[in-house]
Amino acid sequence: MRNVILVLLGFITMACTSKKEIEKPKVAVVISTLNNPWFVVLAESAVSNANRLGYEAKIFDSQNNPANESNHFENLIASGYDAILFNPTDADGSISNILKAKKAGVPVFCMDREVNSNEAATSQILSDNYSGCIAIGVEFVKTIGEKGKYVEILGLAGDNNTYARSNGFHAVVDQFPGLEMIAQQNGDFDRNKAMEVMETILQANDSIDAVFCGNDSMALGVYQALKSAGKSNQIKVFGFDGNDEVVEKIKAGEIVATGMQYPKVMAKTAAQYADQYFQGKRNFPQHVPVAVDLVTVETSKNF
Amino acid sequence: MLKKIIIIVIVFILGSQSIYFKRLSDLNNEETSFKVDSETIEKLYREGILESELIVPVDQLINDINLNTELTFKDFGNRMGIGESAYFLVAETSNITKIEDGQISLESGTVVDAKYIFGNELRDASRFLSLEDFDSQSDLNSLTEAFNKYVRNQVANLDTKVGESISFIGACRIDKRELPIRSVVVIPAKIVIQ
Numbered sequence: 436m437r438n439v440i441l442v443l444l445g446f447i448t449m450a451c452t453s454k455k456e457i458e459k460p461k462v463a464v465v466i467s468t469l470n471n472p473w474f475v476v477l478a479e480s481a482v483s484n485a486n487r488l489g490y491e492a493k494i495f496d497s498q499n500n501p502a503n504e505s506n507h508f509e510n511l512i513a514s515g516y517d518a519i520l521f522n523p524t525d526a527d528g529s530i531s532n533i534l535k536a537k538k539a540g541v542p543v544f545c546m547d548r549e550v551n552s553n554e555a556a557t558s559q560i561l562s563d564n565y566s567g568c569i570a571i572g573v574e575f576v577k578t579i580g581e582k583g584k585y586v587e588i589l590g591l592a593g594d595n596n597t598y599a600r601s602n603g604f605h606a607v608v609d610q611f612p613g614l615e616m617i618a619q620q621n622g623d624f625d626r627n628k629a630m631e632v633m634e635t636i637l638q639a640n641d642s643i644d645a646v647f648c649g650n651d652s653m654a655l656g657v658y659q660a661l662k663s664a665g666k667s668n669q670i671k672v673f674g675f676d677g678n679d680e681v682v683e684k685i686k687a688g689e690i691v692a693t694g695m696q697y698p699k700v701m702a703k704t705a706a707q708y709a710d711q712y713f714q715g716k717r718n719f720p721q722h723v724p725v726a727v728d729l730v731t732v733e734t735s736k737n738f
Numbered sequence: 739m740l741k742k743i744i745i746i747v748i749v750f751i752l753g754s755q756s757i758y759f760k761r762l763s764d765l766n767n768e769e770t771s772f773k774v775d776s777e778t779i780e781k782l783y784r785e786g787i788l789e790s791e792l793i794v795p796v797d798q799l800i801n802d803i804n805l806n807t808e809l810t811f812k813d814f815g816n817r818m819g820i821g822e823s824a825y826f827l828v829a830e831t832s833n834i835t836k837i838e839d840g841q842i843s844l845e846s847g848t849v850v851d852a853k854y855i856f857g858n859e860l861r862d863a864s865r866f867l868s869l870e871d872f873d874s875q876s877d878l879n880s881l882t883e884a885f886n887k888y889v890r891n892q893v894a895n896l897d898t899k900v901g902e903s904i905s906f907i908g909a910c911r912i913d914k915r916e917l918p919i920r921s922v923v924v925i926p927a928k929i930v931i932q
Contacts, residue, residue: 549875553873553874560820561875563819563875565875565876565879566857566858566879566882569856569857570857572856573854573856573857576854577839577854599875599876599879602876602879603879606856606883607854607856700820704820720869720870721869721870721873721874722869722872722874722875722878723819723820723869724818724819724820724869724875725819725820725821726817726819726820726821726822726823728821728823728913737915737916
């Protein structure tokens with residue numbers, strides 16, 4: 436009888452071991468929206484890096500809707516996912532979703548967008564928006580000089596990246612009292628919205644020297660508005676992101692500068708952190724800034 | 739050996755001409771130790787930069803980077819975060835050949851940017867801080883902003899002229915994708931006219 440029990444225990448142990456070996460951890464990649472090509476790169480890079488490390492990975496698109504995001508979290512926790520590489524829809528609204536995962540023992544690694552809590556995500560891997568926009572601010576002053584009138588097109592209200600970029604830019608530009616901001620409006624990181632906003636600003640202001648935009652989609656919209664008004668040669672445009680189309684315009688001398696972000700680096704780091712978590716590591720820095728490089732006509736050959 | 743002696747002399751001269759600030763008794767007794775106060779800023783400036791053992795002569799750094807990039811980045815470079823570039827503490831004495839828009843060009847090929855002191859060069863090159871010291875990125879950014887303002891005040895209104903010799907301690911950014919390098923742009927922490 437004792438032997439039978441021992442044999443049975445042996446079988447059970449072998450069965451458990453085999454299951455464990457076969458079932459590698461599953462990784463969910465939850466992305467704010469796949470309508471923007473930048474986030475598609477982020478999502479696909481996260482999946483390919485997770486795959487390369489030997490994990491099954493699947494993308495969930497929140498379509499910029501916190502309710503979708505919440506449903507994704509509930510479903511993937513119930514489905515037994517082991518880690519979440521996460522691009523949040525809302526700096527405050529997404530915290531409760533992360534806490535649900537945390538309660539279920541599922542680590543969450545934020546990519547690109549920050550949440551306003553240090554107690555929720557295991558780590559947040561973010562572009563160094565502030566420093567990137569300091570570099571753009573310096574280039575801005577060098578290009579237009581210490582006197583002039585400018586416009587700022589902000590991103591989405593409520594998005595931390597919007598304010599980090601604006602604050603970095605103003606940390607430099609505000610030191611030069613001869614530079615006057617004559618308009619500051621939200622373009623919601625959207626090309627068409629930024630174009631419409633710029634068209635309205637142009638109607639009310641004759642004298643503008645430069646426009647700083649919180650992302651490249653908006654820089655393209657602004658450039659389009661300036662071109663239609665016949666002012667693209669007089670008014671200097673600055674963006675942020677490293678969009679291919681903008682880099683080409685910088686090479687052609689149509690846009691002055693942008694900040695090159697690295698979604699692939701953020702996605703790779705998040706996947707590596709998940710891998711390290713599975714290996715037993717628990718101590719991760721809460722915020723990991725990823726460098727943003729200044730792209731000008733001089734440096735554009737590197738990008 | 740001669741270069742080492744020269745650099746020790748530069749550091750001694752620049753260090754001895756600095757204003758003395760009261761040292762902090764204990765900064766590391768709290769979980770998030772770094773606060774944006776004047777004592778922290780002064781400690782970072784003096785201990786993290788002017789008295790740092792990481793300071794190397796500019797010509798030695800350029801030579802080492804071009805010959806053995808990885809080792810030089812590891813031994814002397816630093817970046818708080820992820821990226822292909824790193825920041826290095828450097829010192830040099832050379833004659834001024836041109837001054838334009840706050841940019842001081844030197845005979846050695848170095849450009850000292852005494853006007854646009856806004857970035858992470860000095861902060862990161864010092865290796866004085868770590869990401870774990872800060873609750874959020876905005877805390878780190880606040881410290882950087884206050885520190886750069888402090889440094890701008892240290893080098894402001896320096897009445898330099900072409901032909902004069904200056905010594906400086908500062909930091910430069912080097913990108914692995916832009917090798918080999920022939921010269922560097924330095925953000926100064928301290929400049930002394932010889």
